[in-house]
Amino acid sequence: QVQLVESGGGLVQAGGSLRLSCAASGLTFSSYTMGWFRQAPGKEREFVAAIRWSGGSTFYADSVKARFTISRDNAKNTVYLQMNSLKSEDMAVYYCAAKGDWSRSTRTNDYHYWGQGTQVTVSS
Numbered sequence: 001q002v003q004l005v006e007s008g009g010g011l012v013q014a015g016g017s018l019r020l021s022c023a024a025s026g027l028t029f030s031s032y033t034m035g036w037f038r039q040a041p042g043k044e045r046e047f048v049a050a051i052r053w054s055g056g057s058t059f060y061a062d063s064v065k066a067r068f069t070i071s072r073d074n075a076k077n078t079v080y081l082q083m084n085s086l087k088s089e090d091m092a093v094y095y096c097a098a099k100g101d102w103s104r105s106t107r108t109n110d111y112h113y114w115g116q117g118t119q120v121t122v123s124s
Contacts, residue, residue: 002026002113004096009118012086016122020081022096022115030054033099034072034079035111038092038120045095047106049081059104063089086122093117 008020022034035050049060049070058070069082079096097111 002098004098004113004115006094006096006115006118009094009120011121011123014086014088014122014124016086017082017084018086018120020083020094020096020118020120022079022081024077024079024096024098027098027113029077029098030074031100033102034070035097035099036070036079036081037095037097037108037111038090039095039117040092043092045108047108048094050104050106051079052102057102061106083120086120088122088124091120091122093119 003025004022006022012018030053033052036048037045038048039045047061048064051058051070051072055072067085072079095117096115098113099111
């Protein structure tokens, strides 16, 4: 049974930082592309960032480029999202997800497994 468990969300002031973590179990973590998505109230879930199984390739949504960094530790079966210079528009539930191939797809349907999400609240 695959489980993805996010943590690290919370309340932060605009301009601040948070680091999200996603611990995976029940899959061969080092074989999966890992992604982060987010969903704000009343909006569709949107792509944030993804990282290849080796960690050697990453890509980001334009809205977070240069502010967010995705990384992974295959020894710990964990993927991270470092979020800096947070803005009010970053406020959302953040989800990690896994898929078995590497592509620059940003579609939610391409990801096979999902976590339950962690709330990020940004106060202005």
